[in-house]
Amino acid sequence: MTRTVGVLGGLGPDATLDFFAKVLRASRAEREQDHLRLLIDNNPQVPDRNAALTGRGASPGPALAGMARGLEAAGADFLVMVCNTAHAYQADIEAAVRVPFVSLIDETVHATLRAVPGARAVGLLATTTCLDAGLYQRAFAPHGVRMIEPDAAGRARFMEVLYRIKAGDTGAAVRADMRALGLALADAGADALVAGCTEVPLVLGAADVPVPLISSTDVLVERTVQYARGLAPLPTRSTEVPS
Amino acid sequence: MTRTVGVLGGLGPDATLDFFAKVLRASRAEREQDHLRLLIDNNPQVPDRNAALTGRGASPGPALAGMARGLEAAGADFLVMVCNTAHAYQADIEAAVRVPFVSLIDETVHATLRAVPGARAVGLLATTTCLDAGLYQRAFAPHGVRMIEPDAAGRARFMEVLYRIKAGDTGAAVRADMRALGLALADAGADALVAGCTEVPLVLGAADVPVPLISSTDVLVERTVQYARGLAPLPTRSTEVPS
CATH class of the missing domain: 3.40.50.1860 (Rossmann fold)
Structure with missing residues (x-):
């Protein structure tokens, strides 16, 4: 079937x-x-x-x-x-x-819990809009997982990088910027990172960050x-x- | 619009x-x-x-x-x-x-006539079925262009290569085989080659053959x-x- x-x-x-x-x-x-x-x-x-x-x-x-x-x-x-x-x-x-x-949200949350069973804090690379809408926060909350989100500067940087990717730019500078955003979340204590935006995997791979990276794509x-x-x-x- | x-x-x-x-x-x-x-x-x-x-x-x-x-x-x-x-x-x-x-056939014929205005003979890389159905031959005929087709061995080889591409193999051997098929048509007098199968451009580029290659894709x-x-x-x- x-x-x-x-x-x-x-x-x-x-x-x-x-x-x-x-x-x-x-x-x-x-x-x-x-x-x-x-x-x-x-x-x-x-x-x-x-x-x-x-x-x-x-x-x-x-x-x-x-x-x-x-x-x-x-x-x-x-x-x-x-x-x-x-x-x-x-x-x-x-x-x-x-x-x-x-x-996609529910599936990614479940995949994250399966991939990193003990995760208490998950870093979220997502649009400001996705962050503000609380899509991942609401889906992770029942599992006792708290979210680590980019700060105000990180949010602005994410959106800037996102629109560069959407305009076709997946070059080294864009990759470095996205990696820096991921590293900041890991430094802040994230046990895993969720690439909670389908443009993220276009410029960021698992090898780029020191904690497990769950690609929603x-x-x-x-x-x-x-x-x-x-x-x-x-x-x-x-x-x-x-x- | x-x-x-x-x-x-x-x-x-x-x-x-x-x-x-x-x-x-x-x-x-x-x-x-x-x-x-x-x-x-x-x-x-x-x-x-x-x-x-x-x-x-x-x-x-x-x-x-x-x-x-x-x-x-x-x-x-x-x-x-x-x-x-x-x-x-x-x-x-x-x-x-x-x-x-x-x-796709009509568009490719017109594109070939535009790209190689004086073409009298066009080599056709296509499935046996496409060749036998006469799709390109009928479309080129009114323009005084004759087709050069692979011989019996070439037809069989094309189908074999095609099913390897469809199974995901686009490696060096497949590329060499497709190139040999194209070269044989150029040797037989083709002024241009039509990649008249959408799998062909997956393994053959313009630089691989000595005459203009028109990709139907x-x-x-x-x-x-x-x-x-x-x-x-x-x-x-x-x-x-x-x-």
Whole structure:
């Protein structure tokens, strides 16, 4: 049994391409027909999540709901979204479709707890908007894990670096800046780091930081392949993830 | 004005990933929201085109028609297909939807005539099925261009190399084999070579052969961006391409 994956993407496009490439690698098959079917809506024209959540732009909710409906209509059996921040609009997406939506946030939290069982403090590399929306904080809290977040200067630096990546710059300077942001969180006592933004793995690898780095993209890739292959039961509509 | 691109893909997935990456590169924008919207149906489960056209498998026509309908329903303004051989089923696709279908074959023929204006003989690296279906031969004939095709041994070798690429092998041996196939066509008098299979550019570049190499993938990328940006009028339903 295989399930067709619906991908809300384009937020940004490079992160979606990265996800697509990694799903192909993770589901490599000898025979072309044994590969997974992915329906990808690469829609960079969704209003900016960071602008919207800070009151400087239109809500991306309706656009995301429309994409979800289109993917369901085209045959998706479940949905994933390659963007952490946009999970602030998960309710809009779930209200629009009947198929399950796999939360990147919940999956990453569970993967972190599995990878670093004793973790008490987790550093979070994410957009200011994602941090302020409390997406990871709320998901980690029931497990007694506290978050270590960048300070005000670190937040501003993260957003600056993020928009450089989104503009196509993944050069040495951008990599050094992202690494410095990760190291600061490790210095502040983080037992693990979550790359809680799908642009982060484009410029930061596990070897760049002294504590385990959990890439939300890699987690979503691994779980997407498992769900698509029928190797894990899909989460119910309450966004719960089977542990 | 931008148009949403519907992509019939997964035939195979690596060629679709290659197309997606090249479209992103070709339409690079400073602001994420200025990128193009692509709806990609990466469906490797479409029955094997080569098996079908040689009577050894089910027709992919109904699956391709269903993908086209889904992409149209999800919002595609026009369709492209990242597979030369599957263009043998273009009529099934066009019968299923109202939006224009951009023919990779027609676009590649026009691009070849533009790139090598005096070409009298064009070498064709394509699947046996694509060769036998006469897709390129019929499109080139009105322009007085004759095709140079691999001989029987070359055809067999091409198919063997193709399935190695589809299984993920893009190593040195595969590259050398594809290069030898291209050189043989140039030796036989080809003024230009058409990489008439979207797996070919994964292992063969312009620098590998002594005559101009026209990549059908690159042509489709360039034209897709032009159509999506409204810089070229879309072909009418007769599959004609404006020259």
